[in-house]
Amino acid sequence: NSSRRLLLELVWLPTTMIATESMPTRTDVLRNLAVEIAAGELTLVSGPPGCGKTWFARAIAGECQAAFFCIGLPDILNMYVGNSERNVFRLFDTVRKHRPAIIFIDEVDALGRKRDLSRNAAITGTINAFLNQMDGADTDNRDLLIIGATNAPWDVDSAFKRPGRFDQLIFVPPPDQAGREAVLKLAFKGRPHSGLDFGWLAEQTTQFSGADLTALADTAAERVLHEVLDTGVERDITMQDLKAALASVKPTTREWAETAKNYVEFANEGGQYDEIKQWLAEGGAKKKTFGFL
Secondary structure (H helix, E strand, C coil), X not given: CHHHHHHHHHHHHHHHHHHCCXXXXXXXXXXXXXXXXXXXXXXXXXXXXXXXXXXXXXXXXXXXXXEEEEECHHHCCCXXXXXXXXXXXXXXXXXXXXXXXXXEXXXXXXXXXXXXXXXXXXXXXXXXXXXXXHXXXXXXXXXXXXXXXXXXXXXXXXXXXXXXXXCCEEECCCCCHHHHHHHHHHHCCCCCECCCCHHHHHHHCCCCCHHHHHHHHXXXXXXXXXXXXXXXXXXCECHHHHHHHHCCCCCCHHXXXXXXXXXXXXXXXXXXXXXXXXXXXXXXXXXCCCCCC
16 A cells, blocks of 8 residues: 555656646646656566566556656666667667657666676666666656556665655555455456455465466466367366365565565665565565564
């Protein structure tokens, strides 16, 4: 709920207020404030792998009716000196011509990795070019939203996370029980099944990410497919197939949670990982008989 509220305040509300010419409850003061908020908004989305950070950004673009640009590291980096910096300039130049627009940078920690962790000195110029486009003195980022996604926010360089850049961190956790039930229903939509208890399955899949739930459905479907190929008799996917799949498909978020615990305990002086800490306390990581959490 806190992530949704932050998203509403930072992204959706300012953008829709600017894009909508007639809004009965809008005042000039509030509109001017929204313009200032949306003048180059930057948000860092983090969470375990497979929890929908990319779809999160796509949903924002759809709600805002904005152009969506999904950028990966291969779209920026080039082996020749100066070409990476030129790619960064061309990227922002193209996006500014399609405003309002959203730039989604997947795995932003690969581009903005802490400099003491990076072994590639040539990427420094690319990072500087990117930072200059984000909030340089001669840049105009009005109606331009930049969203970075990472599985490891602690690996992102502090220059990227200072105020005015990716200073807002939105945590996208694995789905709760209601969310898992909804994801499972979508995963089995269009697949022949009968007698599936989605409520029970949601209870048994704590800590599963959306990708894990999809893998669970795929594993059950493959089990039925192999049986059909062997026997020649078609049948639906049943609870027996799901229970067998549960024995082999495990949540991939546990490894991420174990890593996150260390940073929550020892590198959370500013409270930037409070949401992750709350998720861990609610059962995001397996309890141990030793440790600090």
